[in-house]
Amino acid sequence: MNGLTERQRRVLEFLRDYLRRHGYPPTIREIRTAFGLRSNRGVVDHLRALERKGSIRRLPGSSRAIAISGPDGENAEGAGRAKAYPVAGRVAAGRPEEALEDGNGSLLLDERLFGGKGDFVLEVKGDSMSGAHIVSGDLVVVRKTASCETGSFVVALVDGEATVKRYVRRGSRVVLEPANPAYAPIVLSAGNAAASVVGTVVGVIRRYPGRGRAFSR
Amino acid sequence: MNGLTERQRRVLEFLRDYLRRHGYPPTIREIRTAFGLRSNRGVVDHLRALERKGSIRRLPGSSRAIAISGPDGENAEGAGRAKAYPVAGRVAAGRPEEALEDGNGSLLLDERLFGGKGDFVLEVKGDSMSGAHIVSGDLVVVRKTASCETGSFVVALVDGEATVKRYVRRGSRVVLEPANPAYAPIVLSAGNAAASVVGTVVGVIRRYPGRGRAFSR
């Protein structure tokens, strides 16, 4: 994506910033002023370089006709490649602890990642699924499904509590198995109204604590 | 927000559509043509009405200086809660297999998740980090960092090959440890130019195979 010089990078950054703030791109003279230049030519050179390197697209001869074609450009063009996933709350992967609580806000993720309808996000608490590499603090992306495949991970409501388990069908019985020997499997009998599968886990997102993270759910 | 006539509503819709498609607003003459008008005045009247009713903002006398101030306007103004992460390619978590190859495209993720600068995404191949719950096929979000904390996961270039390991400082030595006893640690000596740390792993994204996934990298 890059092969830009420091100066070109700054011009591109200015273009993005201006577009974000004003809703339309700047004129060449505005860019000139912003960088303290005394001639249009300098700006023209930068724009030509940015266009040659694919960072922007221009309509020759037309005012303010600068389109940013990078990642931010697609964003501005609103190709809408990001999908909003409602954050439902926390889910216990050990003992069922907390039910699905009302989370505030939603999470934007690339629609190509899990692109389905009716998906939502839950935070995992507990370590009953650590054997399957799902650990406490992970966010699981859940798809509301009517049926489940054996072996897949599901979010189930057991006695009103949400929990992540592996879905295994054994004859007429359905067993929700943890992936940690310290926990016991849960048998889902046919007449058991106290337990129901909410959906299938289609993805996991883990964040490692670092400097200045901000997502608070 | 509304109080717009049918005609004004359509003009506003056209403005939104044009901005989304081109990345910059249209000229008055472009609007005129789009609506099959034969005079600028009609367009000017509509724009004045839209501005009076608060749907758009304009900079008088300046080309294409139309900013949409409704809900879509905020979108165009780039409240931009999704951030684009370049996809660099694959990274070996077992033996170094493939170098960072040029991946096509980028991945949109909520900026609150990993919100940093210069981050990128790699797909993990191999199982040397399975003890740390990072498995083959996972996408790791990498932040280019100058320094690393002991115990954190890093992406390192060893002999031109990218690999995920745990970063451990032991006195003057730096050791890149796998999280799988089947693999051997890599010692990073001070004069070893063949090995360098690219960045810190700040996140992991896992996709479980399901019906009709589309992200192909």
Place this chain on the structure above:
DNA sequence: TTGCAATCTGTACAAACGTTTAGTAGTATG
């Protein structure tokens, strides 16, 4: 009927704007 707002035609103009030519300086490439 009168008045007002919305919608539009047709012509014209001055300013804003992108572009070009000519030239300078610095740095990197081979």
Place this chain on the structure above:
DNA sequence: CATACTACTAAACGTTTGTACAGATTGCAA
């Protein structure tokens, strides 16, 4: 040492573009 690219000054050119003026038509409310 020539070539190429980046980054800029200075001045001038031609057109795109917003705006204004002088109307016309329709519908709706006082």
